[in-house]
Amino acid sequence: MPTSRPHQRWLFTCVLALTWTPNPAFTKEPADSVAFFENRIRPVLVEHCYECHAADADEIGGSLLLDSSDAMLVGGDSGPAIKPGETDASPLVLAIRYETSEMPPKGKLPDEVIRDFEDWIAAGATDPRDHTSTEMIRRDHIDMEQGRQFWAFQPLDYTEPTGESYEGSRGAIDQFIGQRLLESGIQPNPQSSNEIRLRRLSFDLTGLPPSIELQQRWAADPSWQHWKRIVDEMLESPGFAEQWARHWMDVARYADSNGSDFNATFHEAWRYRDYLVRSIASDQPFDQMIRQQIAGDQLPYESDAERHDNVVATTFLMLGTKMLSERDKTKLELDVVDEQIDTIGRAFLGLTLGCARCHDHKFDPVPTSDYYSLAGIFKSTVTLKGESQRYVSTWNRVPLPTTEEHRTAVREHDIAVLNLKSEIAKAEKALEEAKAGNPDDLHGIVIDDTQAIKTGTWKESTYTKGFVGQGYVHDNNTEKGTSTIRFSAELPADGPYEIRVAFSANTNRASKVPVTIETSNGVKTATINQRKTEIPPFWTSLGTFEFESASPAAVTLSNRDTDGYVIADAVQFLSVDDLHKINHPEDAPAENKEQAAAARARIDAAQQNVASLKKELQELAKNTPPPLPQAMAPTDRPTSKISDSPVHIRGEAKNLGEIVPRGFLQVCSGGEATIPNPRGSGRLDLADWLTDPDHPLVSRVFVNRVWMHLMGEGLVRTVDNFGERGERPTHPELLDYLATDFVRNGWHLKPLIREIVNSAAYHRSSDYNAEGMQADAENRLLWRMHRRRLPAESIRDTMLSAAGILSRTPIYDSMKSHGVLVSANNGNSTAGKITGVASPCRSIYLPVVRGYVPPMMTALDAADPDLLVGRRPTTNVPGQALVLINAPEINDWAQKTADRVVASTEGFEARLDFVYQLCLQRLPSKEDKQLAASFFSDNQQSPDAWQQWVAALFAGTEFRLLD
Template sequence: MEKITMPTFRPHQRWMPACLLALLWSSTPAAKEPAESVAFFENRIRPVLVEHCYECHAADADEIGGSLLLDSSDAMLVGGDSGPAIKPGEVDESPLVLAIRYEASEMPPKGKLPDSVIRDFEQWIAAGATDPRNQVTAGVVKRELVDIEKGRKFWAFQPLTSVEPTTQSYDESRGVIDQFIGERLRASDIAPNSQAADETRLRRLSFDLTGLPPSIELQHRWKLDPSWQHWNRIVDEMLDSPGFAEHWARHWMDVARYADSNGSDFNATFHEAWRYRDYLIRSFASDRPFDQMIRQQIAGDQLPYDTDAERHDNVVATTFLMLGTKMLSERDKTKLELDVVDEQIDTIGRAFLGMTLGCARCHDHKFDPVPTSDYYALAGIFKSTVTLKGESQAYVSTWNRVPLPTSKNHREAVRQHERAVQTLKSEIATAEKTLQDAKSGISEELSGIVVDDSQATKTGTWKESTYTKGYVGKGYVHDNNAQKGTAKIRFAADLPSNGPYEVRVAYSANSNRASNVPITIETSDGIVTTTISQRKIDTPPFWRSLGTFDFKASSPAVVTLSNRETNGYVIADAVQFLSTDDLNKINHPEENAHKTAVHARIDEAQKKLNSLKQRLQKLVKEKPKPLPMAMAPTDRPTSKISDSPVHIRGEPKNLGEIVPRGFLQVCSGGDAIIANPRGSGRLDLADWLTDPDHPLVARVFVNRVWMHLMGEGLVRTVDNFGERGERPSHPELLDYLATSFVRKGWHLKPLVREIVRSAAYHRSSEYNAASASTDPENRLWWRMHRRRLPAEAIRDAMLAATGTLSREPILETMKSHGVLVSGNNGNSKAGKIASVAAPYRSIYLPIVRGYLPPMMTALDAADPDLLVGRRPTTNVPGQALVLINAPEIKDWARQTADRVLNSREGLEERLEFVYQLCLQRSPNENDKRLAHRVFAEDPQSPDAWQHWIAALFAGTEFRLLD
């Protein structure tokens, strides 16, 4: 046969019909060329690439799959999103080979290539992958590797610097903050606004520090002495108040994506999440150093401790890693593990580093200097950590739980109770066996003629069972409450003589049995039909009489049960035929002393069983509190801890090279690899994050604090300090605050104190056209930003106005719920979710994914599915409509009206009180004129006062902070 020489194909020749290519290729005999030769490539490799790959992986393809080109040698070596397509000399390490073998991804997708073709590719790569297409196809830019050194020159990755302001004096300066801001204002020739009104500044401070309005007493005190010294005392009072800890814990809960349920596909209850919430409140109350909080939240279970209280907080803090929503019913558990790890890495990246790391799961970061290898260096840490453990039901994963410290007496009480319960259950099992044996004594000595279910003729499906004790023979059958109308069971008996017989059927009674079981009895007088309810019996322990009927000995006596149109389980155990003599023996116990003794044993066994069950019920009610647990991670066993391979394109089974555990190279001064990981490496990660020289962590945190107090961050994209984020408006000020924060021990309260003492914090938010023409976005802080109050503060302020706001925390928030959070309807058996009407601070109300109160959603409460560094702020008519129409708010307006009418006399005094309660200021002349018109007819009207207060609640001034 004449040898056919394959032509050299080029991309512009892809118009050649695939059938011709296939014909030419399939006609080629086994290649004689060596695998390292150009001829081998031209004859055996290029045609396959042209036919099967170029459609998606050539420069002129309509869309290039995975950024991967296969139409030049350089392109194959550089690769796409997932790295090089081939590794010459390394067959099993080449992703292209894995793809055409269908071991990783499946390429080509239309069908697997013949084994002979796959062998050609294996031989070609093993021989060095000779490829004459040595030029990158025109128009294709060679993919560059991430340049870490270049990335380190970006502002966010530069070391922290401590720069002093060049101007040491400033007219309104109260410290370094004002000097930095003053320099920029002066350079831009902008005159800052003057100080805001005293009432405005106090309201601003109180909501910023505590999330609550200032009390009436504090308003009066401040009005008498609005001095700088008094301001400082008030600041210190608020910093030491429980309200400060609650309000600032809520800020971090936004970042921690806090919720009391899982959400997603399987809305499982987070019964222990409240412990993390309370840990945050304790931490902010005690001004726990933030670097310590980071260490606790990342690796608290591995930290040393001196007391049970320390151990408790260390473990509970790690709930931070567990709070994300998870697809618990995902059956591909490898994928689920990777998804959980991805969520943890993304959270840590944005929470502490202000960086989006999640996209590096599939490819090098598109904008920031984060290669995929850095992502999997972190992934190895969290893949070596146990987050999910076990199942709550088939295929549904659940999370890891860790015991918390408790008293020795508590542990002993739980152990003793468990032993007592186990002992009683064992005694109950013995008593049930005794009762069963006693009842079987009856079945062994039954009078008359008995036909057991095992002797009956069955039609349709009947299920054998011994579940309910007390039956004739070895068990009974039931229809499984299914396939109604298809099942029958026929009991036939040959009677010894003609005459009347009482017919009885045996079954175990229960409320789930059918109440309408049809029965036919074939007698000497014809067929009799009747219906019985199997929900009760009339002759203990298991008989029900059907009546007395005449039968002939010459033909069988037949009783048939059916499940036609029945409304529950149909039970078939036995049928008994009793002659007159049999009934006489039963009715005269002295003639059957044995059976009398059997009945006595049954009664005694039943009484003992009932007594034991009552004791168990009482013991269960007296159960001590369960041992405290935390939803918290642990390290895997040492043998299971390992580095992670790169998962190409983020796919669970598409594995690349193994990456040592480590950190982001761009943020590491030295080697980013953990040389000797301690366990999973979480403790090493915590040390890396809290290194004083880390360029990001302190910057990101102080920027968040500045945003909460000043309305905008110095970096407005508070969760993104990368290339796609905004640049800092005052980089020197940001570094000054970060450096000072670290030097002063990572404490929040001194940082807050310094900001709220600055002149910048005290400025009016009034608009100034001249300043706005130069700085329309107020990037230079010539005025204070006017801000929306958080949803929680708006709700709490209304409750504070009523005088009913409880300052007690809610513990065990989801105690009344089972494994799943209910649908929260009236028929729910899983407990009710505390509503917004409950008189507690908003931070203590449960946050159930998939069921956020509409009022809180309308007011832009944080979405618990997401990490929310900066809440969206809207001011739309819908909010006013919610505030006007919500029944809870109408009720709060009524309660506030009652408080005003009961505690103040006269219109002027009441009006003053209302404005202090609602807006924390005195009414102005316009307010008074309008009030006199509204209350002209009846200043005592509760309805009029309710409507007035409801209008204040719905007003813009109530929900905005000047």
């Protein structure tokens, strides 16, 4: 992250010491004279600045030299220190005025000192000091031509293999590899067994084990022709698209929530996941997928389906975690842009571009100006838009194509709901008016909350309908024990009075509200359960108490030790006469009876109207049309808001340098890297640049990723870093051959995979070989196949498959049940809400919730969704076996597998064969059979024994490793 250290910021402003003052007897020379500089400017620079800002300083602060005229004009990290003739544009003047940086930091300089420097610069900044060489005063300079000589920035070099190779080679891949092996004198391993090769192929291409039917078919015909047919079958299977979509999801840092400070739900991220599955299933060219993910919203389209995928693909730019509650929105924008540039750099170019945000890249030929050329593109793009709550930003959403019928249905339904809710509001208001009047209209003496004496915090409200007077108050369920409210009355006569308290009941109210009643017989106490009322519509009786007109009559409610909201609306004191009028309305005069009957009729009618309208709303909700589809996707800013970006010095939001035009990386551009006439933000231009067939990096990086997934290690082992700090390719000619062929064949993934898995190198055994290990312990020359850990998803899916419960039905909209926040940001808030590993779906369809990745998947090295993960860590540690033994879901799957085996087969040997084919995709060896016979002994029919055997296989190393 960018830093802001004082000694790196404007250190040149130490030029003016707090103790220095001009000599009052000194006659002021003209500001454009040498004498003015020598008497009023140079002494300050020499005495107070050269220690840090001269060529012989131990460390030059802020990369700024002040010991020559050229040095001040060239400047340091913050750009030129002065601009002769332009006082208000000179950073030095702005700093000592305290208009930008506040320098010196211990106190503002005297006004006369500031005026001297203003006058000197306004007059042209006469400076007679000797010029220092440009080399001396400039910061480290990147030699772009020299940078282009690095292997990764060289054009693709397509070379046909010409050397000899080992017998059994099947094409160019084997010739390139075989030539290196022969030169090194290494004998490669022989071909793996048929069972191992089929298992390897199935997991690599589909992420799933081969079915028992396929195992049997392959065992019956392990011919080369049959192998190629199986490869083609797998490439066309749904499993292939899901497996390879999951690989790219690692690179795209896919997640269904934001994580970070505000774990907001990505309700629409699943659309991007499914776009990947569809695109890979149809073998869409990868260059087109790049164009869609960078600028799909600006691409032409011929159908709604094409427009849908173009827009959804740009979700790629939105998926990174963001500090949504950051109040400095300029900094937030820069951080989002930085994450997007870093992702594009590592995903497509294999370069760590984020380093250039604060300074020129330390190792690769990427100057800061190149970074901000890209930043201008993404600063002209809308990623965040609006707020989900105050200060919390949310992301841009783009409508997706749908039918006119759908839009009409949604529009008409929304209007109907709005109208019906308006009618219900009016009906409830009418009911409220019918049921409850002002305190003056009620029997007895009524004290409203507006007349009560309050201590502590009470919040006024009218949220829950049905109250006395104009509203009620509540304690906001906070600051318990600090709030009381006292209702005091002057009673007209001595005698007993029933006291009733008014409140709106609800399940979130306090169940035991402490009440004190001041009577003529002393203070009495009671409690109220405000989750229900006794006397409709909103009254509860505290009982009858004796009062004297000369004594206090008061009721006090407290929120001490309460377990919910405490509501205070009104208190009613009812005498015997008042109670008689309430309980015996028939004794009232005829006129009063008629009024009461009419009032009751109005209430009944109002209640029936509200109930009828609410039932109508419920019926309307049952027939709600699907919501209009939308994507979390970027758009370009309005034309007036699109602009190039200034360099942000040291990556700081408010420390601005020169403006650089939008463009690309110079080192990867044969000619001019600036976009001459950007189309909108420039994202479409960027997409064209990335997919230019002559680009030296993009096809290399992608082909290397594919090689790594199939062969265990990349030809460049640092798959996300092709720069100076990355590793060099083990077979550069092979890498360029595959990358060139990939582009020439239309950027299609399936032919590339087909060529690799049909090579002899892919079929080699992973067995240990002493001679090979001595000559090439790291297997860089590919004399054997790398032994690999299965990804977490394949391990889980294989257990579900063995249990016979793996569902191949995709899950859509998996976060539908979540609100704005996926959780309340605490450890217990997501219990039972997030679909867990027990679900029988393929792992790719499990929601990826940042901060809540299932422990089982984490233990098995699932990708960290906060990061771009080009190559997952692959560990094989005892903790993984413990997880596989102890996880309740895995024990359940082992039991289901055992039940399946017992129910499907007869006889011990048949069941043992079945178990091994389900779990390890092979038949048991002689040693396996001996060990099983010893374990089962007399328990060959026991489901529990079979469950234990399956669980042991699940926890074994062979289960989670791919030979």
